[in-house]
Each structure stands twice: as structure tokens, then as C-alpha cells.
Amino acid sequence: MKPYVILSAAMTLDGKIATKTGSSEISGEKDLERVHKLRSDMDAIMVGIGTVLVDDPRLTVHKVPAKKEDNPIRVIVDSKARTPLNSRILNADAKTIIAVGNNADPFKINNLSDKVDVLVTNGEKGEVNLMELMDYLKNIGVNSLMLEGGATLNFSMFNEGLIDEIRVCVAPMIAGGKFAKTLVDGEGFDKMNDAVKLSFKESYILDGDLVLIYLVKNFF
């Protein structure tokens, strides 16, 4: 069992979701409003620890008028419980769940557990078991989940067939750089035959940003 998962991201025309230094202000104001309306419609929002360490995101609804109840549950995929204790995702603005792997330091888990819910999962090589996490989320009533990156987690979620829809903003910019993160990094697939197949649903322009919506053709 799993929630309906929408991958949401903003990228440059050359597919980068951040520059090589991690700078990632890509969406225009209108697009950010679209994203925050979507956040308010979703039960939960999820990012990887790489994104937390670089961006220190809030993951709340703050670009459109909203009440605290409109904030989705925040979910962090953090194998080794590295989330810094002063991270903004640990504040009281919304419920937060940190999923860790079974090798995470118990001391770090305890520190995080004082502030938020920590779920220990049994993934390979101490990584977070994403299937187990999806099952857990569905069981606590999360029917819709917004995946907001980053590049590594996006690949793992595709690789396990867990993404249902993609909503991406393509901004009229080129960032370049072989070390800049792209929409989907990770190990990647070997053959184009293995690539994730999509079906186009919708597109529109928001102040020069192109919004593209695709459905994932899942064969799992």
C-alpha cells in the first residue's frame, strides 16, 4: 500500500535543479504560488537529507495565504539520522516524521525523537526502506505525498516504481556544470529500454516558466 506520489520540482532548461554550489532559486513567484497551493492540497511532503542539509527548507505553505492545518506532514529520508537539531523542519509549524535506516546512531535517533517522530526502517546497506516508509505513511492516513527531491531520492523513488505523477517547472535558464544536480541522478538505468515511461497530461506557461505534467506508466 502506498500514497499517490507526485514528484514536484523546478529545473533549468538544461535539467538542473541546483547549480554546482547548491543554489536552487529557479521558480518564478507565480510558480512558487502554484507549488504552495499544491502543498496545501497534499497530506504529506517528502525530501531527502541532502536537500535538508543544503536548503534547510521549511516545507510549509508560506507563499499563499494558509493556516497551520494546511501544512502537510513533513517526511525526511535520512538513513543515518544526520538531520541537524536546529533544522527548520524540526519546528512546530507542522508534524514531522524522520525515516532512518537500521544502522543509524541510537544517540542521534534519541535526540531527534525528543522533537519529532522517528521511524526506523530496514533497508539494504542501512538506507531507508522506501517501500516500508510508503506503507507506513498510507497506514497513518497519508493518501497523497508530494516528493520535493532531491536528485538522489528522486531516482530511488522511480527505481522502486513509487512515483505516479510528475509536475515540473522548466525555467528559462541554463545552469550548466557536470557537478550540478539534475532532476533525477542516483545510479541511473543501464538501458533506455529500462527508462521510466511517461504519458503527457498538461502544460502551461506561468510568467515565462513552463509547467509540465506527466503521468508515470507503472508496470510494477
Ligand SMILES: NC(=O)C1=CN([C@@H]2O[C@H](COP(=O)(O)OP(=O)(O)OC[C@H]3O[C@@H](n4cnc5c(N)ncnc54)[C@H](O)[C@@H]3O)[C@@H](O)[C@H]2O)C=CC1
Ligand atoms: N529545484 C528543485 O525543485 C529542488 C532542488 N533540490 C536540490 O537538490 C539538492 C539535493 O539533492 P541530493 O544531494 O541528491 O540529495 P537528496 O535530497 O536526494 O537526499 C539524498 C540522500 O538521502 C538519503 N537516503 C536514505 N535512504 C535513501 C534511499 N532509499 N534512496 C535515496 N536516498 C536515500 C541518502 O543519504 C542520500 O544521500 C540540493 O542542492 C537542493 O537544493 C532539492 C529539491 C527540489
Ligand SMILES: Nc1nc(O)c(N)c(N[C@@H]2O[C@H](COP(=O)(O)O)[C@@H](O)[C@H]2O)n1
Ligand atoms: N518548486 C520549487 N522551485 C524552486 O525554485 C525550488 N528551489 C524548489 N525547491 C524546493 O523547495 C524547498 C524549499 O522550501 P521552503 O520554501 O523552505 O518551504 C527546497 O528544499 C526544495 O525542496 N522548489
